[in-house]
Amino acid sequence: MLSIMQKVSFWEIWDHIQKVRESEWSAKAIELANKYIAKNPLDLQAYLQLIDIYYIDWDLEKAEKPIDFILSKDIEHWYIDKSVLYYIKALLLSERTEWVEAKHYIKKALSNWEKNPEFQRVLATIEFWSWNKEKWYSLIKEILESYIIDADIILDAVTMATSLWYLDEAKEFVELYFKNREKISFFTKPKEFYDKKFANFKKAFLPTDIDEW
Numbered sequence: 001m002l003s004i005m006q007k008v009s010f011w012e013i014w015d016h017i018q019k020v021r022e023s024e025w026s027a028k029a030i031e032l033a034n035k036y037i038a039k040n041p042l043d044l045q046a047y048l049q050l051i052d053i054y055y056i057d058w059d060l061e062k063a064e065k066p067i068d069f070i071l072s073k074d075i076e077h078w079y080i081d082k083s084v085l086y087y088i089k090a091l092l093l094s095e096r097t098e099w100v101e102a103k104h105y106i107k108k109a110l111s112n113w114e115k116n117p118e119f120q121r122v123l124a125t126i127e128f129w130s131w132n133k134e135k136w137y138s139l140i141k142e143i144l145e146s147y148i149i150d151a152d153i154i155l156d157a158v159t160m161a162t163s164l165w166y167l168d169e170a171k172e173f174v175e176l177y178f179k180n181r182e183k184i185s186f187f188t189k190p191k192e193f194y195d196k197k198f199a200n201f202k203k204a205f206l207p208t209d210i211d212e213w
Contacts, residue, residue, distance in 0.1 A: 013045040083109040099130045151194040171205040
């Protein structure tokens with residue numbers, strides 16, 4: 001399953017917890033992550049797994065506690081670009097529509113990694129729902145032109161186009177998803193989440209061929 005951190009095959013503790021997630025209930029994975037943290041209160045891999053588990057389970061309040069702890073420690077040897085940590089914090093805040101604080105963190109992420117398309121997507125989403133929808137919808141379309149294999153970017157494009165009543169463009173984005181479905185990356189949520197979302201859009205925009213995929 002690909003989610004916030006994607007697969008990290010060289011992280012031993014992350015991978016151990018991930019295997020438990022894939023074979024057991026998430027409660028078992030949480031228990032294992034907490035055991036690692038009990039041994040080492042600064043175990044970054046275990047904390048990132050907790051964030052990911054709670055995010056997928058949509059328990060955003062619990063997901064934020066580990067990232068707040070990590071950011072409060074400011075430990076340089078945690079072998080991860082701190083921009084990624086700022087991005088995770090911004091993502092969680094934006095899911096709760098706390099746009100001002102989310103913008104603060106994604107700007108910090110972009111200050112070190114300004115060309116990252118996922119960071120740009122989150123900024124555009126935050127700004128779109130805060131103000132100036134046309135400008136940030138244009139940015140999403142620009143990102144999509146050079147990075148069309150990301151499900152989150154396509155989903156944001158459909159959502160924004162629909163909000164602006166650009167229904168023909170929304171339809172094109174739905175078609176883009178199904179045309180590229182086998183090579184799209186599913187970064188922040190499981191593939192099934194996006195399939196359900198786009199199936200609903202397809203019913204609205206392309207009702208005659210809903211069963212073709």
